[in-house]
Structure formats: structure tokens, C-alpha cells
Amino acid sequence: MTTAPTAPPPPRVPEAIHRRRWAILGTLVLALLVVVLDNSILNVAMKTIATPAPVGLGASQSDLEWSINSYTLVFAGLLFTAGLLGDRFGRKRALLAGMTVFGLASLFSALAQTPGELIGYRAVMGLGAAFAMPATLAIIMNVFERHEQPKAIGIWTGAVGLAIAIGPITGGVLIEHFWWGSVFLINVPIVLVAMVAMVVLVPESKDPNPGRLDPVGVLLSVVGLVALIYGIIKGGELADFTAAESLVPTLVGLLVLVGFVLFEKRTAHPALDVTWFRNKIFSTSIVVIGVVFFALMGVSFFGVFYTQSIRGYSALQAGLLMLPLAVAQLIFAPRARLVVDRFGIRATCAGGMALITVGFLGYTVLGATTPIWVLIVLGFLMGAGMAHVMPPVTVAVMSSLPREKAGAGSALNNTFRQVGGSLGVAVLGAVLSAVYRDGVSGPLDQLPADLRGKAGESLEATLAIAERTHLTGVIAPARDSFLHAMHVVSGLSAGLTAVGALVAVFLLPGRTPAAPAAPGAPAGPADTAATEPADPTPADPTPADRGTGPRPAKI
Template identity: 30%
Template sequence: MADQPVAASNKLDAAVLKIAGVIVLGAIMSILDVTVVSVALPTFQNEFDASYARVAWTMTGYTLALATVIPLSGWAADRFGTKRLYMLALFLFTVGSGLCATADSINQLIGYRVLQGLGGGMLMPLGMTIMTRAAGPHRIGRLMAVLGIPMLLGPIGGPILGGWLIDVASWHWIFLINLPIGLIALVYAWFALPSDSPEPSESFDFLGMLMLSPGLALFLFGVSSLPETATITATKVWLPMLVGALLVIGFVFYSFKPQHPLLDLRLFKNRNLTIASLSLFVFIIAFMGAGLLFPSYFLQVRGQSTLHAGLLMAPQGIGAMLTMPIAGMLSDKIPVGRTVPFAMVLIAGGFFTFTQVGVDTSYWLLCGSLFVMGLGMGGTMMPIMTSALKTLTHHEVARGSTLVNILQQIGGSIGGAVMSVILTSNLNNSTPIPGAVDPQTGKPVTEAGLAIASQLKPEILQQFPAPPELIRKGLEFAADSFASTYWVGFILVLATFIPIAFLPRKREVSHLDDDVAGDRQAPVIIH
């Protein structure tokens, strides 16, 4: 076969890099969209006269769409072909972006974001499949490093780009900018991606799909409603979580019966896959959950603009960009059990700084800590995933990585919801201002609430005049609330050292080497 010499090479040659250009372009477009929208939420509140909890569903709807398509990606790639499906995903994402820019209401915008998520959710899994077929199984570490580039550019460029577009143009442009990029990516994909012939050999598990996809979507819907209700006893939270959990549990028992289940839980018999999954799950709850609050601290406590908050987060992505390629090469040579613990020490050290934040904490110290965390992050996630993939056969690796990816999505949603609830609970303990009532909610205005509102909108002080010393007191309370929440994340980061201690410390024998390099099964990852 023509691609066998490519697989045999130790370096990613020009042919592989040409294909990588398509995949990285699509992934950047998808991941940037997540971070760009995150900084636009206050703008959506003003434009559509909606609450923060309501506009947050522009993010949640996208995530729910991802959870729905993840289990289907592997089967659909076999049934319809990776090139066709990848181009369809690009088309759906681009069309969804255009529709988002035309939204006249928050409900329309949420619906269009779901359409975007159906396309965006398939871009990374399919891209990884295409890349692995082109590069061969011998270079998974280097491959992970290449596919990690868009994951780094998202946190760096997304908030900066979103803040700039909203400042100089309007919120519509955070979606319109995807139209020319999407068209270029479609044309590029048509010419650069190799043609493949669909070879469906496994029956589709419809019963499994009817349990797993709705189960995941309902469970994540309930979890994502926690910040809005601030209590797990709310019907909007516990009911979908319960129904979703029952459907997922039902799928767990059912999945051992069919020969080709939608999600192959039998792969958890593989020790490396189990340890890697558990390590990433705990890590993502801690790091991604608390990490979402880093920009909020800059905005709400320090009074930075959206653009400046994005710039202050850039050192984290820069640090990861430096170490991820090195970690990718090392993971092909050195057992991850000998490298990942050192990377986790860097993450824990940088994270600790945020448990000490105050109103006047040095920006140099905070940015330096983010940079150190980025260095550790670049040496953690991809090597752990690589370790899991190396011990699976070529036929198993697509389904194995799908398992890990679903756990990552659940972990990220749980982490974000839990950290938001803890922060909200802490802030609500602030002292109420006598006689001050919010006309929209009817609730008393607290010192911390007023201080944060004045940082986001200075004109709010015209409605609720307050002396500078009261604002200062409220900001100090808010800073303490953020620090207390970061302590929870820091403890969870320390807990990640437990499963990481069981990662392999001896060189693993790669079962992928025993398979045919051009086998149709390939690993998939998502963001």
C-alpha cells in the first residue's frame, strides 16, 4: 500500500502534514468557537435581555450535542467513510455558525449552537481517525502532539479574538468569522484528504444508542442546571440526572450482551486504559472545573476587560505549547509513569497560587503560575492518552479512546457545575446592603454582589451608590470566595496523584505494532 512507507517512517512527512493541515484547521475552528463564545456571555445577556443562567445554555447546548454524537462517530465513519463524514461535519458546523449570527432570540441562538455542536463534535474524532490512518500506528505520540496544537490555540486565541471582535464590531462576528474559514477548510479537505471506501462490517447498536446518547444528554443537562438552581434538590436538576443515570446504568448492563455494542465496556479489562481513564477523569474535574473560573476572577474581582482577561490567560496556553511536542516525542520512548508525575507537580505548584488570591495579587505572579500550569498540562493529558492507546489492538483503539472521551466530557461538565455552585454559594454568604434590593430578582443586594457588578459595569453605582470602602470590602470577600473554591480544585488535583501512581513505569509493548498499519480502526480524541 502507498501509505505503508509513511507508517514506517519515524517522522511526520510532508504527505502526512498536508492532511494534518486540514484536520488542525477544522479543530481550531471548532475549539476556538467554544472559548470565543465563553467571553461573549455578558454581551448575550444585554442583547437578549436574558439571565446569565439562560445565556449559559449557548455553551451547554453545544456540550450536549457533543455528548450525543461521540458514541456514533466510530460507527458512522465505517458506514459512510471518513472523508465524506468529515466534510459533512465541516458543513454542519459552518452552516450552524452562519445561523447563529442571524439569531433574533436567545432560544434561537441555543438551537443553532446545538446544530454547531453536532458538526463540531465529529471534527476531532474523525480528524484523529484520518490522521492515524495516514501516519500509521508507530507515531501516536507525535500524532497526539500535532492534534494538541488546536487545543492550545483555543485557550490562547479564543478569549482574545472574542473580546476583540465584540469590541471593534459586534457579537455576530464571533460566528461570521467561521464562514470563510469553513469554506476554505471544505475546499482544502476535498483536495487533500485521501478517498476511502466505506466498509461497514458491524451492525449498528440501535438499542444501545437509545439508552446511551439520551442518557448522557439528560445527565449532563441536569448537571449543567446546577449553577442556575444552586441546589441539587431542584426538579430541573435531580430528575434529568436520575433518568439519565438510570439509562446509562441500563446501558452498562446491556452492553456486555451484543457482540458489537455502541460502547465496548469490556475494554476496561485493560489495566492501562482503566488507569488512564480514571486519571483523566479526576484531573479534568479538578483542572477544567476550577480553570473555567480563572477568567472570572480577572473580570469580576480585578475589573479587567474581556480582551485583557483573555490576554492574561495566554501564558497557560504558551506553557503547554512548549511542552506538548516534547511530551509527545518522549511518550514514544519513555513510560508515562516516569514523566507524568513530574508534570503534575508543576500543575499543583502553579494551582496553589490561586488558593491565595486577593484583591491586589501580583499579575506577574498569577501569569507566571498559569505558565507553570501550562507546562505541566502539556506533559500530562496527551501522554496519558498515548499510554492507553499503545496497549490496545488496532481494532480496539477507536472504541477505547471513545470511552475515555466520554468520561472527559462528563468530567468537564461535572467539574464546571460543581465549582460554579461552590463559588456561588460562597458569594451568597456576603453581607446584604440594608435597603438595597435588585429590581430584576427581588433579592437583597450583597456587598460582594455590588462590588462585582461595579467591576463589570461601573455605571451600576449610579443605581446603588456605595462608598469606596464598601466596594473594597465586597471585592475582598469575592476574592476570598474565589480562593476557597480554588482550594477545592487544588485538593482534587492532589487526588489525581493517586491513580497516576499506577501508570506504567516500564516500557509498554505496543499491540498496534502487530496490526496492519492501514487497518480501518483508528483512535479518536475530542476536545
């Protein structure tokens, strides 16, 4: 007696949407590019913005820092809430609203007349980005079938790396040919094109059963995240995390977030289902995301100073040197799913973390005369490592949750990425500053007493004061001190990433079985990332969609 072959599961995505899925992805990538590119493009314009009017705004060092930090503070603080609202009211609506706010704030930033105006408009840009970014990943989970999601997420992840790399290049070109506001004005036409494509191509999707609102939980999450990020930023700015200005908001943020978790465990309608973190794959993937961005953003912080202040490259040339990292991600990220299929998520992520670790170790031997091809190889190596870490863990996070909670999952993914990156810049930046200041303190004795404190703040400050006072004897020791500080921070980052690799080895699953779980059976820890999670929403009884996701009409 022969058994009839099992029919493949019916498609979850309506055919009309399935046919245009790659065009939808292109539209989402365009939105993602403009949001991520904006932060990296701004770094190139800092020197010009600091120049007195009419060339710049005459911004102080504190003004420059807060033009970046105001964006980060609002963006990270509202990511989770924005993801929840997208699930409830519609991800397309959240995306369009976010892009509208982002585009208008970009226009006003370009026309800012004072540093205070620029800081305020940058905060509004962060508000728009907080709604747009989680929606892009959530929509991907709703327009692609399960087997195509890893490839789509790989492309999404590669786009992040591309934006980080092309930002300084674009900024360098714009600053060389136009005024400083052009780095913001460039966003406007891109946003307009993306929004037209979104209206035409992107379908609406939402949680069909969102339940009651949880205003207390939402408020606690916003207050906790904003206070925590503010404390981290302030600690990095002061290079002292024990100062009251940093320690108090950090502790308040942590206490409020603890209160948020306790409240969510007890309320009948939580904004965040804390039981998600009992899933080992979900929680481990979230930790890996935070660790990678902690180390990577911290190192990228000093990479710009190494290429420009130590090696003497222009802003445009320094941006071009970041291309290998982006190219590697573009090549490998969409193909990471093939490596996962062959070796499993554990080996793939651990191998990627190992490559990143080797890249950080390479930074510990870079000197003032090291052949530049070494930096190019290290960048490609780290990009390849990122490409084999971020797509698998992002898929693991998103696949561990019901599809109707895609916005919340995307928001958590991006929140941990943003918090990890902010911590990396603040903590590793503070370590870099402390080691540099200690190393250069002796040579700075030859400067006037009233200039020593300012000169010790950074390599750029030392070089500027040495040039102004014609005391060039401090330049060589300052560069040596910076290189030593860079090596220390690189070593710390390598150690942290190595720990992340061990976490992946011990806590992420190996190769998942090819056979799907029996209908109605919950996924076990070993196959959660590879199988469709149970959807509490009753399936549509029509033959068009008998899968576990929301009904086609809701997509």
C-alpha cells in the same frame, strides 16, 4: 554463527499518504481550532449579547447560560455515537459532514434575531462539532506510523490549548470593532478553507468489519449522556444538585448508562466493547482525562472574573493573560513523547499532574494586588503540566484499541473530557457561588430587600446593582468574598489533581521495554500503550502493508 539482523516492520501507511501526513495534520488542527475556539470566543461576547437591541439581543442570564449549555448538551451527548458512525461509514465523511453543519449553524447564529434562535443554532453547532472532533483524532491514528503518533497527538493536544487561549483575544478584537454576531461569522471562512483542504488532502478510513448495527445501545448511550449532562448543567445553574430539576435527570442518566453497560455486555454486536475497560492503562487514562478537565474547566470558570472584575482588565487583556498557558502547551506537548521515552508514562503524567496541582495551589494565594506576573507564571506552569499529561494519556487510550476502532476511542476520550469539564464548571461553579453568597450575605443587608437575592447570585451581579443603587459600600466586601470563594475552589481543585497524580503513580505503567512483543502475542499491561494492539481484521497479504492495521485500500 551470527544471526541476521531483524528487519524493521514494514510501513502500515501507504507512501502517498505518508508523504502528506503533516499537511493532513495541519488541516485537522484547523478544524479542531475552529470547534474549540468557538466556545472560548463566545464568553467575551456575553455582555454584548445581553445588551438590548440593536446592540445585542437583550438576552437574560438564563438565555446566556443556555446559549453555552445547548452546545455542550448536544456535543457531549452525541460524541460517542458520532465516533461510532465515523468508524462505520467513513471518518472523512463524518468530518466533512460535521464541518458543513458547524459552518452553516455558525452563519445562522451570527444572524440570529432572538435569544431563542441563538440557543437553537448553538445546539446545531454542537451537532456538527460532535461529528468533526472525534474524526480528527481517529484520522491521525490512521495516517501516522506508530512511532510518529505521539508527536502528532502532542500537536493536536497543543492546538486545543491554543484555541482556548486565543478565543477570548479574538473575541475581544471582534467585539471592539464589529457587532456581536462576528464571533460566529468568523467561523465560516475558516470552515470553508478547512473543508477544501480536507477534500484534497485527507484520505478516507473506516472500520473494514464494523459488524451489525446496535441501535438499542446507541439510543441508550445518547439518552443516558444527554440526561446526565442536562442534570449536571441544571444543578450548576441552580447551585443546588439536590433540586428535583437537577437530581431527577442526573439519576435517570446514570441509570440509563448503567443499563447501557449491562446491555452491551450481553449483546452479540455491542456499540461499545466494555471489555476495553478491563485494560488498566485504558481505564486509568480515561479517568485522568476526566479529572484534569474537571479541575481545569472549573478554575477557568472563575479566572475570567478574577482578571476582569477583581483586577480591572478588559476582555482583550484578560484573553492575553491566558496566552502563557497556551504557549507552554505549544512548546511542551509535541515534545512530551521524549519525556515518556526517557522516564515512562507513569512519571511523565504524575509529574504533569503535580505541576497542575502547584498551579492550583498558587491560585489560593492570589489577591487583589498580587503582581500580575505571578498569574502569568502560574498559567505557564499549568500549561506545562497539561502538556505532559494529555498527550501521553491520549496516546495510551488510542493505542490500547485496535486501529479500526479509532473513532470510538477518540469519541470516548472526548466524551470523558467533555463530561469532566461540564462537571467541573457545574460543581466547582456551584461551590464558588455558595461560598460567595455566604460571605457576602451580611454586606448585602444594606441593599433594598427585593435586590438582595439577585445581587447575591454572582460578583458581577453585586457590582452592577451596587453601581445602579450607588451603594458602593458593598463593593469591597463583595470582592473579598469572591477571592475567598476562589481560594476554596482552587484548593479543592488542587486536592483533586493531587489524587489524580497518585492514580497515575499506582496504575499507569513505567518505562516500557524497547523490544516489541513476539508476533501474535498479546500486549501485556506494562506495554499496552507502547505496542500495536492486535487487529482482528486479516492483514493484507501484499508486501505493501504487512502490519496489523487495516489494508491500505481502506485508509
